[in-house]
Amino acid sequence: MVERNVHKDSVIPLYHQLKEILREQIANKTFKPHEQIPSEPELQKKYGLSRATIRKAIDGLVREGLVYRRHGKGTFVAEPEGRQTITLDSFSANMRALGFVPSTQVLEARLLREEEPELAQKLGLEPGEQLVRLQRLRFLDGEPILLATSYLPASLFPGLDEEDLTGSLYLVLAEKYGVTPAWGEDFIEPAILSEEEAKLLGANPGSPALLVERHAYTADSDIVEVCFSLIRGDKAKFYLKHNS
Amino acid sequence: MVERNVHKDSVIPLYHQLKEILREQIANKTFKPHEQIPSEPELQKKYGLSRATIRKAIDGLVREGLVYRRHGKGTFVAEPEGRQTITLDSFSANMRALGFVPSTQVLEARLLREEEPELAQKLGLEPGEQLVRLQRLRFLDGEPILLATSYLPASLFPGLDEEDLTGSLYLVLAEKYGVTPAWGEDFIEPAILSEEEAKLLGANPGSPALLVERHAYTADSDIVEVCFSLIRGDKAKFYLKHNS
DNA sequence: CAACGCAACTTGTACGTACAAGTGGACAAG
DNA sequence: CTTGTCCACTTGTACGTACAAGTTGCGTTG
Structure with a gap:
């Protein structure tokens, strides 16, 4: 040693x-x-x-x-946390560490032209530049928990829509494109499930949920991903630990 | 000046x-x-x-x-950007730093005997030990934003229910009792406003909100406060920045 | 034996110094 | 005018010292 x-x-x-x-x-x-x-x-x-x-x-x-x-x-x-501190790490790996069996269903993965100006601005896109839209449904122990809609600048990740994205997105970004998110921001707000969202998540329409908007950046503060996660309120809480 | x-x-x-x-x-x-x-x-x-x-x-x-x-x-x-990094510091001071005018209305401040066993356990109370219940309505620029219900162990804070709590609770704890929260945990979940809650917050019953359960501890990991904050979903988001 | 005090450890706060490294303006040389 | 050097400023890192304050155990003292 x-x-x-x-x-x-x-x-x-x-x-x-x-x-x-x-x-x-x-x-x-x-x-x-x-x-x-x-x-x-x-x-x-x-x-x-x-x-x-x-x-x-x-x-x-x-x-x-x-x-x-x-x-x-x-x-x-310190005692290792039984709970999940919110990090930029892989959802899959974190959940496995907590004893869950994670799985993913890819609902959509395709190239788009810039649509909403607000979204394009968040991604720092030039007018007309392409982006990748990725919608995935994530399960824990076979139960749908989370509906994630990600947007990534297509210029950074050519061919991303053809990759296998049933595992960790961040792992693909790191291995295929050499990009690792270094820091990020979350905006958490309450939401109410629409008919369509409830159907996908196996919950009742009108039931409460969390909407988490995440912006992830590289160490150089280039935007990597903007992701909207809709989380079933009855199945998951958002846990956060802070040290002062 | x-x-x-x-x-x-x-x-x-x-x-x-x-x-x-x-x-x-x-x-x-x-x-x-x-x-x-x-x-x-x-x-x-x-x-x-x-x-x-x-x-x-x-x-x-x-x-x-x-x-x-x-x-x-x-x-x-730094640019305030209307959002707040979640810290254990004073709500009032942070909001002032962001350009808001915070104010507080104390709805209730009194001593109770242990009621729910679950709550007593979170506060680490012995059977029959007293606790302080503190309910406050917090405003930004005169608009109600947040309904906070705090529970504190009465043994640590004798006479707390007689103090002026329209300002910063943590400032009172520090100055009168020499207690400073050093770390904490938040559990965030979505909620739907009840008739009564909506009335206090000036919102519509049934509209979405965030329920944040905070546990604050001293450096020695003694529990300082358990606080349930109900936040209007239409007026505030929960902002979180993480560095990896 | 019990209680007190002291010594020896720990981390917490605060002071000083020095130099490295990034920024930007002044200024002289080409 | 452009380029390059140098200087004065900033923050970043790293060293040293000193004393305060909390904890623990040991030994003396009553």
């Missing part, structure tokens, strides 16, 4: 290198849940860094919820 | 005092959107603090999305 260490001459900041080392050690259970990680002075000695740098690294892990501090006692590995 | 300043001998950390001062100045448009705020050296001189403390204060504002930094250029006030 090699002990990773920081590289003082790397372009990557030292605090970031240390953060990744600690994250790795938490992931591979070198430090187990509720176990104390080495104290700040110990980490100073071990990695030859100043306390400010050590703290900046741990600060990041605290914000991500991987560890928690106790004044006067130490820093400890 | 009095210029607020930090109090070196206060129990509240200097970086937190500065953060609140800057937040207030953003709220009252001393610094306008996309305007540059004073550089770190300037803030050092003005408040007599070290750069590390200045940066820690600004770090917090960056995380909340109130300002953004540009390497080599400066730090700038």
